[in-house]
Amino acid sequence: MTTVIDGCAVACVDAAGTEYADGHLVVDGDRLVTVGAGRYDGPVDERIDGSGCLATPGLVNTHHHLYQWATRGLAQQSTLFEWLVELYPVWSGIDADLVRVTTAAGLGWLALSGCTTSTDHHYVYPRGGGDLFAAQVDAAREVGLRFHPCRGSMDLGRSDGGLPPDNLVESLDRALAATAEAIDKHHDPAFEAMVRVAVAPCSPFSVSADLMREGAVLARDRGVRLHTHLAETVEEDAYCRERFGCSPVEYAERLGWLGPDVWLAHGVHLDETSIARLAATGTGVAHCPSSNGRLGAGVAPVRDLLDARVPVGLGVDGPASQESGQLGGELRQALLAARLRGGPAALTAREVLAVSTMGGARCLGRDTELGSLEPGKLADVALWRLDGLGHAGIADPVAALVFGPPAPVAALLVSGRPVVRDGRLGTVDESALARDLARVSRELVRR
Incomplete structure (x- = not known):
């Protein structure tokens, strides 16, 4: 099937920064x-009128916790x-039904904010909760988003000096076996893959050094990527220096957790030496500005990271610390947070768009497949409506998207398939998602 989006502004986010004031995509x-540029006059099966809209690559969400x-x-x-x-005691009551519902609802909501690819870092596996990982994969397939679930784990409970309650942690062997099983069952290395799995022990204060080391070995043996939280708060920095005698980045490097196959969530508290090590090793960072603000964690040094050529993507983080749950609004938040830290020249609208698309694709190891609008790449496209009152008078469409209010999504294509049309989900029933979400939330509170 041939689909054409016609009559729209286009921001390709390619290496040349190609843009068209009036263009088309086939x-x-x-x-x-x-x-x-211009109109497309060839034969088509479907034509989408892009008048008043901006076409960009679909946004890439590099960090999330959908169960939240x-x-x-x-x-x-x-x-x-x-x-x-x-919240840990509350999360001890989650099960496969809740995870299926929250994953579908969260991904559907992300789609409505222009996101075509999302990760999820799930690390809470209560005993007897069912196959939570499979529930996520099934929900993502239903919604139609490209999905990078990260099989998280925790083996350092409170009795061993960790933060989570003991009933939420797994043994080292169980965590590794379950992670290997998730890779074997669900990871797809193909160019057009809709599901790819990553190995993702939770954080330095909930995971043993042995699980971090062996997790890295497992990931590299299976050819998948690695993800974890790092350098999010001053408390974490102090914890690493007191317990391990080094910074969080130095600790990660000791354990084999730096490299071009690794991306780290947050990276708020990074000194010059840490940024240099991330750059030298090609390690990526998922920037989550709203969550960092909500928890008072600080503002990540995004300008410094970009100047050092560290891959930087954009992330929502869990809806329990970023209640809006949308990625489109994070573009503006990222811009404002960077400028709050470094002044009005710290980040441009186009740099923010690049972080949220190509930057995210680099973090996930998919920059040859998605993240820009170029012939031969996967047809993951967001079409933003910018002709309404909220964006009227902003002549630059990229500035309108980033500086202005969250733009309605006129169309969202994932691998050429429509997931959103005219601001509505076309793959799942939004009302049913809302009802299911209210139900599982009530049940969790009762538990």
């Missing part, structure tokens, strides 16, 4: 075959550690 099957959709609005004045201590 999709054949799951690939982009043409991106250019059921526990929003709690621990409102807490630091990260305080927030975790309050």
Whole structure:
């Protein structure tokens, strides 16, 4: 099937920064075959009118915790550690049904904010909860987003000096075996893959050094990527220096956790030496500005990271610490956070768009497949409506998208398939998602 999006502004986010004030895109099957100026006059099966819109690559969400959709609005004045201590006991009640519902709802909501590819870092596996990982993969398939679930784990409970309660941690052997099983069952290395799995022990304060080391060995043996939290708060930095005698980045490097196959969530508290090591090793960073602000963690040094050529992507983080749950709004938040730290020249609208697309694709190891609008790449496209009152008068469409209010999504294509049309999900029933979400949230509170 050939689909054409016509009459729209286009921001390709390619290496040359190609843009068209009035352009078109041609999709054949799951690939982009043409991106250019003016109208397309060739034969098509479907034509999407892009008048008043901006076409960009679909946004890439590089960090999330979808199960947290059921526990929003709690621990409102807490630091990260305080927030975790309050919520871990609640999360001990999650099961496969809740995870399926929250994954579908969260991914559907991300789609409505222009996201075509999302990770998820799930590390809470209560005993008897069922196959939570498979529930996520099934939900993502239903919604139609490209999905990078990260099989998380924790083996350092409170009795061993960790933060989570003992009933939420796994043994080292169990965590590694379950992670290997998730890779074997669900990881797809193909160019057009809809599901790819990563190895993702949770964090330095909930995971033993042995699990970190052996997790890295497992990931590299199976040819998958590695993901974890790092350098999010001053408390974490102090924890690493007191317990391990080094910075979080130095600790990660000791354990084999730096490299071009690794991306780290947050990276808020990074000194010059740490940034240099990330750059030298090609390690990526998932920037989560709203969550960092909500928890008072600080502002990541995004300008410094980009100047050092560290791969930087954009992330929502869990909806329990970023209650809006949308990625489109994070573009503006990233811009403002960088400027709050470094002044009005710290980050441009186009740099933010690049971070949220190509930057995310680099973090996930998919920059040859997605992240820009170029012939031969996968047809993951966001079409943003910018002709309404909220964006009227901003002549530059990229500035309108980033500086302005969250733009409605006129169309969202994933591998050429429509997931959103005219601001509505076309793959799943939004009302049913909302009802299911309310149900599992009530059940979790009762538990």
